[in-house]
Amino acid sequence: MATAPRRAPRLSYRAQKRLKRAALYLTALVVSVFVTVPVYLMVVIAIQSPAATFSGGRVNLVPAEVTLRNFRVLLETTSTVRYFANSLVVTASSTVLSTAIAVAAGYGLTRFEFRGKRLAARAVLFSYMFSPIVLAIPLYVIFFALGLLNSYFALTLALTAISAPFTIWLMWQYFQTVPIALEESAWVRGAGRWRTLRDVVLPVARPGYISAAIFAFAVAWNDFTMARVVMSRDEMYTITVGASLFLDRVTIGWGETMAVSLLIAVPPFLIALFLQQYLLQGFSVGGLE
Amino acid sequence: MSTSIHLEDLRKEFRTLGSTHVAVDGLTLDIPDGSFTTFVGPSGCGKTTTLRMLAGLETPTSGRILFGDRDVTDLPPQRRNAAMVFQSIALYPHMTVRENIGYGLKIRGVSKGERDARIEEAAETLQITEQLEKMPAELSGGQQQRVALGGAFVQDPDVLLLDEPMSDLDAKLKSELRVEIQRLHQELETTVVYVTHDQTEAMTMSDQVVLLREGELAQADPPRRLFDRPRSEYVARFIGTPSTNVLPCRVDRDGSTAALVGHGFRVPLPADALPAAVGDEVRIGIRPQFLSPDAGEHRFELTVEVVEPIGIESVVHGRTDDGTRVDVVAAGLDSLRPGDRIVVGFDREHAFVFGAGGESVLFGEELVDGRGRSIR
Numbered sequence: 001m002a003t004a005p006r007r008a009p010r011l012s013y014r015a016q017k018r019l020k021r022a023a024l025y026l027t028a029l030v031v032s033v034f035v036t037v038p039v040y041l042m043v044v045i046a047i048q049s050p051a052a053t054f055s056g057g058r059v060n061l062v063p064a065e066v067t068l069r070n071f072r073v074l075l076e077t078t079s080t081v082r083y084f085a086n087s088l089v090v091t092a093s094s095t096v097l098s099t100a101i102a103v104a105a106g107y108g109l110t111r112f113e114f115r116g117k118r119l120a121a122r123a124v125l126f127s128y129m130f131s132p133i134v135l136a137i138p139l140y141v142i143f144f145a146l147g148l149l150n151s152y153f154a155l156t157l158a159l160t161a162i163s164a165p166f167t168i169w170l171m172w173q174y175f176q177t178v179p180i181a182l183e184e185s186a187w188v189r190g191a192g193r194w195r196t197l198r199d200v201v202l203p204v205a206r207p208g209y210i211s212a213a214i215f216a217f218a219v220a221w222n223d224f225t226m227a228r229v230v231m232s233r234d235e236m237y238t239i240t241v242g243a244s245l246f247l248d249r250v251t252i253g254w255g256e257t258m259a260v261s262l263l264i265a266v267p268p269f270l271i272a273l274f275l276q277q278y279l280l281q282g283f284s285v286g287g288l289e
Numbered sequence: 290m291s292t293s294i295h296l297e298d299l300r301k302e303f304r305t306l307g308s309t310h311v312a313v314d315g316l317t318l319d320i321p322d323g324s325f326t327t328f329v330g331p332s333g334c335g336k337t338t339t340l341r342m343l344a345g346l347e348t349p350t351s352g353r354i355l356f357g358d359r360d361v362t363d364l365p366p367q368r369r370n371a372a373m374v375f376q377s378i379a380l381y382p383h384m385t386v387r388e389n390i391g392y393g394l395k396i397r398g399v400s401k402g403e404r405d406a407r408i409e410e411a412a413e414t415l416q417i418t419e420q421l422e423k424m425p426a427e428l429s430g431g432q433q434q435r436v437a438l439g440g441a442f443v444q445d446p447d448v449l450l451l452d453e454p455m456s457d458l459d460a461k462l463k464s465e466l467r468v469e470i471q472r473l474h475q476e477l478e479t480t481v482v483y484v485t486h487d488q489t490e491a492m493t494m495s496d497q498v499v500l501l502r503e504g505e506l507a508q509a510d511p512p513r514r515l516f517d518r519p520r521s522e523y524v525a526r527f528i529g530t531p532s533t534n535v536l537p538c539r540v541d542r543d544g545s546t547a548a549l550v551g552h553g554f555r556v557p558l559p560a561d562a563l564p565a566a567v568g569d570e571v572r573i574g575i576r577p578q579f580l581s582p583d584a585g586e587h588r589f590e591l592t593v594e595v596v597e598p599i600g601i602e603s604v605v606h607g608r609t610d611d612g613t614r615v616d617v618v619a620a621g622l623d624s625l626r627p628g629d630r631i632v633v634g635f636d637r638e639h640a641f642v643f644g645a646g647g648e649s650v651l652f653g654e655e656l657v658d659g660r661g662r663s664i665r
Contacts, residue, residue, distance in 0.1 A: 181379035184346050187366040188373045189393035189444065199392070203383040
């Protein structure tokens with residue numbers, strides 16, 4: 001009797017597992033190369049003098065010296081400090097405003113029934129689909145009419161308009177995971193609505209609103225469009241717009257360019273470093289793991 | 290200070306997109322001061338809604354709620370001096386056990402020293418002293434439930450409301466906590482209202498059991514009376530495990546003797562005992578514990594379908610020849626196999642008679658007291 005045709009030999013379970021692991025490491029390696037190489041280039045060029053970087057007719061990527069020369073040039077010949085300060089001001093205020101709106105809206109959307117609630121929630125998500133430039137022109141017209149151009153206030157509002165739809169959505173999702181029984185338990189024990197909000201709701205929602213704040217921060221800090229449209233006076237430019245302008249100058253070379261890039265990268269890096277655990281918690285609830 | 294509770298024609302409707310759902314319908318009830326009253330019933334019967342109205346978390350559509358002679362119908366939850374333990378336990382995850390238990394006292398402005406004293410006293414009673422500085426997430430389910438009870442305990446509430454507090458615990462923990470809750474009730478001298486879908490909890494802990502059916506009161510009585518004198522077929526079937534067997538019968542008259550004739554048995558009726566006419570369909574209810582193999586005044590045959598040994602006794606699930614499901618609980622039945630035929634019988638003093646609408650029309654004693662003569 002002929003035996004049934006043998007199937008092609010299959011990999012053992014162990015071999016499959018090893019293969020999977022190897023593939024995982026390979027992917028991780030490729031991704032980290034793509035992420036780290038540009039950052040490395042930025043840092044190296046920023047801390048070398050242009051002469052050292054380009055000595056011998058090629059680009060030296062292993063630093064032979066460390067100097068702050070590029071940063072000094074930035075400080076002496078450009079308004080980097082002013083731009084940076086502008087960025088910090090509008091980013092901080094927009095982050096606070098966007099997060100506050102998100103917490104209030106998210107709480108309201110999950111805890112109160114009102115007419116048009118569904119519509120409101122959908123409209124919020126829909127408005128997130130617009131690219132900033134679509135909002136920029138109408139906002140320019142509005143701010144112009146109100147005489148608000150070239151003000152921190154206007155830029156704060158504009159940046160919040162970009163980030164708020166997403167932060168609201170995030171907090172709306174987050175509050176759905178906070179059991180209402182926690183609040184009810186506080187009410188029965190005698191706590192009023194505000195007291196409950198302070199003692200129970202906000203502490204429990206902390207990972208959520210920290211995620212929202214990080215997002216709002218990233219939107220505001222990296223913004224170019226809104227600042228370009230709302231601000232037209234040099235002393236009001238944010239670092240992104242300001243840098244893009246002075247990079248065109250003949251006196252500003254690669255070294256200075258990378259130095260300002262490095263400065264721009266510092267705040268997001270610090271935020272990510274200190275708040276990463278909250279970021280992951282908040283996003284995992286929002287289904288964005 | 291505990292208080293009595295009075296519900297007057299309480300009604301709660303929920304409106305969702307044009308449709309109205311009546312969760313509680315015309316509930317009138319007295320809960321005595323210091324009593325342990327349990328609301329029981331299948332899910333959706335309105336028991337939790339009633340409890341939430343007592344707490345002030347839902348507003349009644351109509352009717353009144355009184356704590357003693359104080360009308361609390363429109364009072365917010367903060368001003369009722371009630372304590373509530375939730376089904377989901379609802380401990381604050383960002384507070385330690387100590388802070389969780391003491392939160393109610395903190396809101397009332399009790400000083401830190403007195404707060405700690407009362408927290409520690411409660412913790413001792415509930416055997417969670419070791420856990421006071423831990424976070425809720427570090428505790429087991431049973432310990433978490435004790436913490437929730439502790440929070441209610443320290444407040445010295447007028448009314449203690451418990452919403453299925455043990456539904457997520459395993460059987461052993463449940464039986465431990467049952468004792469704990471009863472001890473708490475005695476120590477606190479408070480009025481306890483307890484909601485559960487578990488009739489064992491209801492029967493073992495309560496002074497009064499309130500059985501609800503689709504938002505309406507089915508019966509409110511002490512456990513024993515609920516068991517012995519169910520007002521309806523629904524009550525008889527809900528209370529007791531396994532459920533009361535219900536056998537269809539017809540009222541028949543043979544000369545001067547009226548009788549209930551079922552499939553294979555005939556139960557004589559005392560003269561004029563039943564306000565029903567000859568030919569009316571009624572039902573006899575008999576608890577599985579009162580059916581015994583080859584004994585009893587009235588006997589019928591069963592085909593065995595499933596046998597569940599539970600120690601000394603066994604539960605036999607079977608069917609009569611007309612397809613009625615019948616359960617029997619008795620000793621010495623564990624050798625039966627599916628398909629076996631057995632004869633079981635009952636004494637009519639243990640039977641209930643239900644009318645066509647499901648209401649109880651006669652209880653066993655009334656069948657015996659009469660002048661009926663067994664024909665069998």
